[in-house]
Amino acid sequence: MITLHGRTVVPGYAEGEALVSPEPISGWGGIDPAAGRIIEPRHALNGMAFTGKVLVFPSAKGSSGWSGFFQSTRLLGTAPVAMIITRISTKSALGAVVTRVPAVTDLDRDPCALIRTGDWVRVDATHGLIEVKPAAGRS
């Protein structure tokens, strides 16, 4: 079990399988809210689904439509269950608020390096506590 401590962005608790992005995520033009997938052609996660996942990413990039597109995932039922954001910005902060999912930032260690896609992650955003159970068989 790996434990990380951080700061509350949106309080609440959720758990789920991690989807870890090695690079920043674009909202508008980078995700398809109806499908709940990353759609940016040159992105490492292009084609991957985030619905129901704990989305772990270094930062938000691109258009100011970021928050609106993630809000649409909530309204369309394709949202992630939680967000872990290495470096907060107005796009990702507002995005987490209007997606209304538990979210944490400013962690004591780099979440994108320690958490791997497929790990099971418990996000106690109210207390800024993250527990990671590594997926079976991962190095």
Next chain:
Amino acid sequence: MRDGAEGAATAAAMDLLIRYGDALAADRLCDVRNVAGTMTQPSPVKERLVREGGWDKAFAVINLDCDTDIEVPAMRVPTCQLQHGFGPDGRGIVPYPEQRIDLQQDAEAFYGRRGVNILATCTPYQVGSIPVRGEHIAWMESSAVVYANSVLAARTNCEGTASAGAASLTGKIPCWGNHRDENRFGTYLIDVQTPVDSFLDWGMLGYFAGGVAGEEHPVLTGALGRPDLADLKHLGAAAATSGGVELYHIPGLTPEAPTLEAAFGGAKTPEPACYGPAERRAVYETLNSQGDRADVDFVLLGCPHASADQVRRAAAALDGRRLSPGTELWLMLPRALKDVADRSGYTDVIERAGGRLLGDSCPAMSRVAPAGTRVFATDSAKQAHYLPAILGIEAWFGTLEDCVDAAVTGRWRGSLP
């Protein structure tokens, strides 16, 4: 305001701002008197909300993140609508549902009565919404945000639909990030070692800067010419596309950077990243890596929305020529400048060649290109980046002259000048 003393909508707006401020760990709000947001732009979710409960419902959910019924009051501070769906000049030209144009006109009437200035452009600073130096504002649209911060020295973060909506009813925004003196200095240095003195080159430098600097504040020095409004518009839009640049400085040119030392606030100047001929070529090749078919169906100019001078240059390039029968050319611009183009005769020249000037909109926002488009060409690094992902089409990026050549011949023959 959150207790409801100033009405339910204002209370919801303040509630959102407090949740948002907490998410940022901001210690207070600051006063803003200029908001650029989006209310009238149709979207599938918004259409459903309007059917359920009118524009009041759509504003509550999308612009305030509020689940209860409210009535939208008059805007508390000057607020404008950014670019949106196609306007009436797109009817019969653009494959865009007529009912969305009708819906948008209905929205314009609703929000106009509540004090939203319907500028309908990604470049409000071109058509009358020009914040003064040091003014705190709440703007959306990444290309406008970076322009306002860097070129005008106004102060804004990259706001979203809900925070801009909440700011329009309260005149407040979290005092975080770019609003604070200590956060406005350069944090990254780019040494330009290849001449940058054309619209194409300013855009490519911006695309490079965003790629290497991410969300930092790049300071650009070296072999730079004297950029005009269109060049800086392209630079910032590209930097906000490949990265998250919201503020840059060009010592000796932009207002908060009289010198290199001032740009870094007296802190030690970091080791520079080099932008030389190899980096320049790499940017060009990246932006031209999204296609292999040379048959061009569609040429898109005016991203961000064209200036009057860009329209003049496009008209000069198209004067006396005729588009290839299989190719369309759209030039996007603020509707207020369409009027200028009409009166100056530019519209007539471009339309005689077979091109179209379209006010208000953006093919990427509206997810619309001419029917059957497979390959498009543009002089905008931002559109070359986004449109392939959004519409599943191939892209070519080059100069205005290369784009006009493609429109006239139907073939892409561009190369790096």
